[in-house]
Amino acid sequence: MASYKLYSLVLLQLLLVLSAFESGNAHSLKIGFYKRTCPSAETVIKKTTYQYISRAPTLAASLLRMHFHDCFVRGCDGSVLLNSTTNNQAEKAAIPNLSLTGFNVINAAKSAVEKICPGVVSCADILALVARDAVALSQGPVWEVPTGRRDGNVSTALEALTNLPPPFANITQLKLAFAAKGLNVKDLVVLSGGHTIGRSFCAAFTNRLYNFTGRGDTDPTLDPRYAAALRKKCKPNDFTTRVEMDPGSFKTFDEDYYTIVAKRRGLFQSDAALLDDLETKTYVKLQASTHGSTFAKDFAQSMVKMGNIGVLTGKTGEIRKHCALVNL
Structure with missing residues (x-):
C-alpha cells in the first residue's frame, strides 16, 4: 500500500511538471494578436475555409482532428503540417495521421494570408483558426481564438505514435x-x-x-x-x-x-x-x-x-513561409 501511494505521488508530480511545461507560454497568446500587423488575417482565413468546406463538408472533421493531433504532439506548433524529408519521417507519416486530409486547406489559407501580410501569420495559428471556422461552418459553436503562436521546426512520426491517444484506449x-x-x-x-x-x-x-x-x-x-x-x-x-x-x-x-x-x-x-x-x-x-x-x-x-498546449511565442520557433516546410 505504501509503495502504491508513493508511485501515485510521483506520477502526480510528473504530470504537474509536464502540464506546467506544456502550457508555459500560453499567457503570451492573445485575442487579436494580428490586429495591427495583419488586421484582415482572420477574415481571409475564414473565407478560404468556407470555400473548401462549402464544397466538401466532410473536411471539417479532419481539420478539427488535425488541430488536435498538432497540439498533442510538441504542442500547438504546426508540426503536424511538415512534410517528411530524406532523413526524417514527420508526424504526417505516423499511422494515426495517415488518414488526415485537408492539408490543402491550410496551404491555401497560408497562401492567401501571405499575399497580404508576408511573413507575419504562423501556420500554427492558421490551423487553430481553420479548426474553429470548420466547426462553426458545421453549425457548431464559435469562439475567440487567442493567437500569437509561432511554428516549430521539428516533426517526428515516433512522437505522434507515442503522444496521440489511440481509438482503443481505455x-x-x-x-x-x-x-x-x-x-x-x-x-x-x-x-x-x-x-x-x-x-x-x-x-x-x-x-x-x-x-x-x-x-x-x-x-x-x-x-x-x-x-x-x-x-x-x-x-x-x-x-x-x-x-x-x-x-x-x-x-x-x-x-x-x-x-x-x-x-x-x-x-x-x-x-x-x-x-x-x-x-x-x-x-x-x-x-x-x-x-x-x-x-x-x-x-x-x-x-x-487545448490551443494553449506547448505553444511557441516571442522569439522561439519561426513563421514558416510554407506550412509544409521549415524555413531555410
Whole structure:
C-alpha cells in the first residue's frame, strides 16, 4: 500500500511538471494578436475555409482532428503540417495521421494570408483558426481564438505514435494522456464530443466486432444491434470503407454524439470508455438528456485550453513561409 501511494505521488508530480511545461507560454497568446500587423488575417482565413468546406463538408472533421493531433504532439506548433524529408519521417507519416486530409486547406489559407501580410501569420495559428471556422461552418459553436503562436521546426512520426491517444484506449489511459497535456477529465469528455462530425475507417474499430479478446468475440460494451449493423458495412481486414461516427448527422456539429455513447453505440473503444468513469459518464448522461445544454459553451472553452498546449511565442520557433516546410 505504501509503495502504491508513493508511485501515485510521483506520477502526480510528473504530470504537474509536464502540464506546467506544456502550457508555459500560453499567457503570451492573445485575442487579436494580428490586429495591427495583419488586421484582415482572420477574415481571409475564414473565407478560404468556407470555400473548401462549402464544397466538401466532410473536411471539417479532419481539420478539427488535425488541430488536435498538432497540439498533442510538441504542442500547438504546426508540426503536424511538415512534410517528411530524406532523413526524417514527420508526424504526417505516423499511422494515426495517415488518414488526415485537408492539408490543402491550410496551404491555401497560408497562401492567401501571405499575399497580404508576408511573413507575419504562423501556420500554427492558421490551423487553430481553420479548426474553429470548420466547426462553426458545421453549425457548431464559435469562439475567440487567442493567437500569437509561432511554428516549430521539428516533426517526428515516433512522437505522434507515442503522444496521440489511440481509438482503443481505455479510460485510465485517456485520463493520463490528457493530464500530461494539462487537460482535465472534463476536457477529455468535452473534446471527445468532436466525434459528432466525421467518419472513420473500419480498421480503427473492427477488433470490437470480430476479435475483441482474441477469441473471435464482440466487445460486450457495444450495443449488439449496432454491432450487427456495423458488421454489414465492415468486414475483417477492411482498410478502405469509412463509417459515420455520428450516424445521421455526421456533417452537423451537435450534441447527438452523447446520445449515441449513452446508448452504447460509440464507434471506438475510447468512446465507450467514457461510461467507465463517474465524471465522464455523468457528463455524457447530462448532455444526452438535456439536448447538449452546455456542450457548445464547454467545447469552446476546452478548445481554447487545448490551443494553449506547448505553444511557441516571442522569439522561439519561426513563421514558416510554407506550412509544409521549415524555413531555410
